[in-house]
Amino acid sequence: MFVKFLREKKSASIILTIFRLYLGYTWTIAGFEKVTGSFDATGFLHGSVSKATGEHPAVQSWWADFLTHVAIPNADFFNFIVSWGELLVGLALLLGVFTTFSALMGAIMNFAFLFSGTVSTNPQMLLLTIFILVAGRNASRWIGLDRWILPKLFKLNHKSTTNNNEYPFN
Template sequence: MKIFNRSLTILFSLLRIGLGISWFHEGLFKLQAKFDISGLVPSVINNIDSPMWYKTFMEHIVGSNVAVFNVLIPWGELLVGLGLITGILTLPALIAGIFMGINYWLADMIYIYPVQLAVGFVLVLTHKQASYFGISNGLVALKRRRNRSKISSANV
């Protein structure tokens, strides 16, 4: 059973890293291409597949703050990718990635995002295993080890 659990931990960690590479790649591409959401806003508003409330959001919130979203979207993708690749703040990175994936789906941007969304949901459900091989988990283990050595040396 221990081998099975270790195998799942490795599998979910590899999925996390793969998802992180995907998000990082998307963000890097948008940064290099000088991403501009202003061309996307009218296409979402006129899209018959996007819900009306989302069209209203795109028109009034995103359309009025294009400069902000031009920075938030690529940097958000890049940071989510870095968090997942390194295992730093895995759960918040997964939740942010799911939030972005849902937004892309609502905007009818069907590309790799549904796959990212599905993998993200699986990893949220298994985030303890997915973040086992990561920097955050390593730092927590190191801190525990130091605290134990301080306690044992104080008891001597």
Template sequence: MSANVLDPEHAVKTERGTVLQDPPLAQFLFSDTRLSAVWLVIRVLLGWGWVTAALGKLSDPAWMQTGEALKGFWSKAVEIPATGKPAITFDWYRNFIQGMLDSGSYVWFAKVVAFGELLIGVALILGLFVGVAAFLGAFMNWNYIMAGSASTNGLFGLGAILLILAWKTAGYYGLDRWILPRIGMTWQQYGPRRVRSTVRMDQVPKVNP
């Protein structure tokens, strides 16, 4: 009899030495295809939000040509008012944005933002690499929040985190249903070392009563 098991050397174990598994509720929420319809609704809503935000930028010369729209957003974000709190809380992030302003990076970065939002939205709607798209979306939400723009970014970020956790089933009603099983065959070849154990019946020691 032979079996392939993951090497448990680096796994978290219980006091009895068994590998700690996800609780049943987490497995049901994030790994069960019966909830895929719920994730479909969430990802389409988030995806449509990203697409609509991108379409407004793609048709605006201030985003696609001069970058003045992003320059204005960054300039307002780095301001330190005489009274009250600045939009950016952390100095290191303010310095980063100021450096982007001083170098004129808003001209090309505005295009990255617009096309990035579009690609994230389309990927979420189609169910294509949902986990990756949700991660990139959450990263953009985080940057907006860090720059002082809360708006709906917190809600979008929460939805993205849930989709990241449910990456295996969130795209089940989408392209991931066919793509993930195929690419999964590839990454498992380079994943954690597997141990093959072979037990022959004539090697099992006999126990005398």
């Protein structure tokens, strides 16, 4: 019943728009500061690895291994992808364009930060993102660019999967 409400009701879409704008603003500000500043995640990555020891580690050993063997040696790439990922996810959520995909990418970043032992606002952002993901297209159907972009995009490319101006994901 709650999922149906999130996916179909215009009142839910308005609430989800508030969530989407909050998340978009938060991601955009964080990404903009990183893109325009001198962001370097190396210290954060080393700090996360150090949280993988002790009786109750905040970071699981498998994640610490990933950070040690993949992220730290490629810190420049991760600096770039985190900075631009945050900025682009934020802008997409603010505009309501490719909302479901953008929310999913934001959730993946939130999980990565949580796996790295950083709580901060990540659980709150992740919870709001889950509502957007469950709602699917209703998160930007009435207020957002998806209202115009997705039906045209999928009408042109996937005629066999569309029905009554709907696109293949909800």
